[in-house]
Amino acid sequence: MSDENSKAAEAHPVERLVMQGSDRNREVNRLHGIAMDLAEQGYFNAAFTAEKNAAMLLLDDDVQPTRSILFRSAGFLALDAGRTEDARRMAHYGLDKNPPEAIRAELMELLVKCSPA
DSSP states (O other), X not given: OOHHHHHHHHSOHHHXXXXXXXXXXXXXXHHHHHHHHHHHTTOHHHHHHHHHHHHHTTTTOOOTTHHHHHHHHHHHHHHHTTOHHHXXXXXXXXXXXXXXXXXXXXXXXXXXXXXXX
């Protein structure tokens, strides 16, 4: 295994996607980075928008677990921003395309948190 392949295998799924090299993948990584920076600063609405935009670039793809991770992240950021309907929508997108079981469970948890009390 080459050094580049071993680094990709060890990387976070979003970072692994960027190592594949396409312009779209670089844009996903750029938007995800912006979202995480904004979330750290407490700007959840803006962070949600950036993460949603990253996730939507993968809407029609089956790049797992990256796709479902981004939708999960966007959903929880939407919830943090008080955008329950957007959070619910992100969870449903994330559940599409057969996500890994652990992420599926977290997306289901997000849906429960979006339900009225």
